[in-house]
Amino acid sequence: MKPQQNYPQIITDETFQETVQHGLENFPFCYYLEDVWDFDFHCIDWHWHHDLEFIYVTHGTAICFADGQSIQLPQDFGMFINSGVLHRYEAASSVLLPNIVFSPTLLAEENSLLYEKYIAPILSSHTPFQIFSPEIPWQKKILDLLKQIFSLYETMEKNEKKELYIIQIVWQIWELLFDCLPLTIQLSETKNSRNAQARLQIMMQYIHDHYQSPLTLEEIASSALIGKSSALQIFQSGIHLSPVAYLIQYRLDCAAHLLHTTEKSISLIAEETGFSSTGYFCRKFKQRYNISPGEYRKKH
Structure with missing residues (x-):
């Protein structure tokens, strides 16, 4: 992709896989606070990653393209993007988008019981994304948990137990997804x-x-x-x-x-x-x- 100066950009390889490592090798988790309007041509262009992504709209309306669909996400809505899903965000005006991106191995190692029993079913399901509405109780719980993570990054000092709290909250989010998503695998x-x-x-x-x-x-x-x-x-x-x-x-x-x-x-x-x-x-x-x-x- 052709980068432009003075704007944040998504950097991808020839397959559109994002090349940035999210987080540390020994703690593959990263928090971002982004305004889609600040990006080149007011969009976070087509990309995918093996990592999982959760976004929340705190201001404006984001337009997400994923799995052949165009999804409007107004303020106070959120979204889960599954591993390997090609997606893009656009904005017609300023859209504040705090989000977290992390590897599935943050929760458990591959081939472990936890991974095979609770993580792989979501990764393998035909669920490219899930919208979170504040009007639906289980989805509102996820939105509230996401806001807890964002708050950790905005208020906690480096010497506090941030990583431990993050793991606890992410597992709560994952449990809600596991319990509420239709996980029938349509191979x-x-x-x-x-x-x-x-x-x-x-x-x-x-x-x-x-x-x-x-x-x-x-x-x-x-x-x-x-x-x-x-x-x-x-x-x-x-x-x-x-x-x-x-x-x-x-x-x-x-x-x-x-x-x-x-x-x-x-x-x-x-x-x-x-x-x-x-x-x-x-x-x-x-x-x-x-x-x-x-x-x-x-x-x-």
């Missing part, structure tokens, strides 16, 4: 979902690698060894865009990066980012950013 459905996500990642990466060249839907689909109709279906269910629409969006993101990090002419930037003409590039750019490329350059 064929889960396998199909993971295969679709893998193909989506392959095609997205192909676009990232070849966006400067003329690309067709057939070429994008062929990169994942599937047909055009399957590519359309996977993109639409995965990120709610067609492959060509995602290609144009990515080209525009790269062009925006060049506009405020280089002095190249607008026509040269249009050519370098794969647009067939400067006029077409300018029209698409204004549709996406509501300002012209020249105005964008001045603003940044």
Whole structure:
């Protein structure tokens, strides 16, 4: 992905796996307090990780894309993102999003009884995410427990028993998930979902690698060894865009990066980012950013 200056970014590898280690090797847990609006293009872009993620919205409304769905999370709502799920957050204005990210092994070692009996069933279930509403009692309990963890990080000194308290609270959260989530393992459905996500990642990466060249839907689909109709279906269910629409969006993101990090002419930037003409590039750019490329350059 093309990083931009002066904004926090999600750093991923070629499979969209986040490359940042969350927490310490001997305590794989991390707390973040983030405003989605501060991120590049006001979104925390597509990524996934083996870690588990819990978020809480304290201000504004977050839009999360996960498992082919678009989810609006208003203030005081929260969400659980399961391990390995490709997701993205967007915001139309400032959205304060305290969140925790931790490895499943924080709770128990793999192959241990605790892991196999209480952790693996959730990881293996067809539960890519779970929304938490303050109106539902068991979900409100989880939201209250998350707020306890956030409070620990905001008030406790380094020499206090923060890690011990965190483990206790996280286990309470996990027990509520274990008791209340439908954990019937649908192996064929889960396998199909993971295969679709893998193909989506392959095609997205192909676009990232070849966006400067003329690309067709057939070429994008062929990169994942599937047909055009399957590519359309996977993109639409995965990120709610067609492959060509995602290609144009990515080209525009790269062009925006060049506009405020280089002095190249607008026509040269249009050519370098794969647009067939400067006029077409300018029209698409204004549709996406509501300002012209020249105005964008001045603003940044």
